[in-house]
Amino acid sequence: MDPLDLVGAEPGPARTILFDGRAVSALPGQTLAAALWADGVLAWRTTRRGGRPRGAFCGIGQCFDCLATVNGRPNQRLCLLPAEHGDTVTTQEGHGRADLEV
């Protein structure tokens, strides 16, 4: 049994997203966080102070732990964003704005 069997899901063709340059498959309607979980990936950010890995925690957009850089835009909550074909997700280091540092 898996979640798709349980609800008798028949999704359309999978989409492909890129996670740190690697192709990951995502079902239509899944969030980016869910697609990464389904691929066994649990972390896509390192923290600002300790540099520790983080991923999704609350799953509903409230904790902001699941931030990552999506299509070049940092600080995106992957638990809220639907996976679109060709999305590029990059592990976010710290605040994700290293380009702005002086």
Added chain:
Amino acid sequence: MPTSKSEPSGGRRGRCYDLAVIGAGPAGLAAADAAAGLGLRVALVDAGSRPGGQYYRHPAPELGAARPEKLHHGWAAFARLRARLAARPLVDHLPGHHVWAAEAGVPGDEERPWRLHATRGPGAGDRATVLARAVLLATGAHERHLPFPGWTLPGVVTAGGAQAVLKSSLALPGRRIVVAGSGPLLLAAASSLVSAGAEVPAIVEATSYLGYARGLPVLAGNPGKLAEGAAHGARLLRHGVRLRRSSAVVEAHGTDRVTAVTVARLDARWKPVPGSERRIACDALAIGHGLVPQIELATELGAATVTGPDGAVALAVDAEQRTSVPGLWAAGETCGVGGADLALAEGVLAAHAVAGRPAPARERAVRRRRRAFAALMAAAHAPGPDWTGWVTDDTDVCRCEEVPAGEVRAAVAELGAGDARTVKLLTRAGMGWCQGRMCGPAVACLSGGGAGRPDGRPLSCPVPLAQLADPGPESGPA
């Protein structure tokens, strides 16, 4: 129910909805349906992309789920409500509208209605202001978390979050998932996880469950809740899931992801019993310690609150679901966490009150029974005072700002802080992205100020500066 995803229609000044319902979970859906049935023009304003809130969260349509009810208790009630609402032209459903502030109106003054400010995305134009004569707050609750060493490791997720991602995206955080914390949500989450193919080596519940025995008459009056519990229990038994009562996960192990947890027995005050520790291997941990009402839109307006037996702060309402703020009603978890049936009933009661109609007897009876059950449940699962014993000084309490317990304790012991607000100013605990939603109850406990103070959040979610600078056109019914 027309659904508007486009730029709001820009209603004329003075034109406004009779009622704006914030939140499309059980309380909000029931209220919008009942209010429209009584002839009111209703805006159903919701942050989510699909109606249902957290409780009725369901797979995205693109996933083609033939049997969504397999992940739900009470799916039929939702399906009926959704179908009825879809046929109601008096309800405008505004999905993807996250209300960040409510500006109070003046009851009876057409020129000064309520203004709900909402954000719909990151762009300067992704904003909306909804005008209404009355507002119903049906924003539900979020989970309460108590920190422990290792709780920031990837693979440690909230029980509600694991359930939410499973319900909406059909994905699991791991294959072998320990479920821990306190409260009935743990049983529901574990039940969903095993149904979806995960192995749950243990449910670790901090209370003894004996607290419920003190409320036998209340339990007898709520056979539906007993049946729900029994259904979860039977499924868990069938999958060989063990419920460990009076126990807690006191540490999660791993370097870059969780690989095991240590479970210890607790005494009645939730102090870990030395020597009782045992290790359980897992690749994910789902945790939660009950729910906390999400009420900042109302407390920012000065709405009166009550503190529940578990220390959670809820909105004070009268028999007609009125808050202390004129024109503002509340229903469901915002009035104290009590589950979906209670929320459905209170939504209907609030709609009748707003419409100036007498309260239906059936819903009044449900509310009376379920409120009694809610009080029993809150008391049974109230965190014991000694849970802080398992929080080592190097455990991060505030996940956003990475503030360890040692810094919070130093702020209290050495700098004289006596409440969460002072601790926040000294340490940044609670000052990060989540605005203290994850660490608030824990910081309050560690500060010695206890709970009981409502959360204050002038903006209930992040808002782009461009949207703050210009709130854009105002919209009422087309």
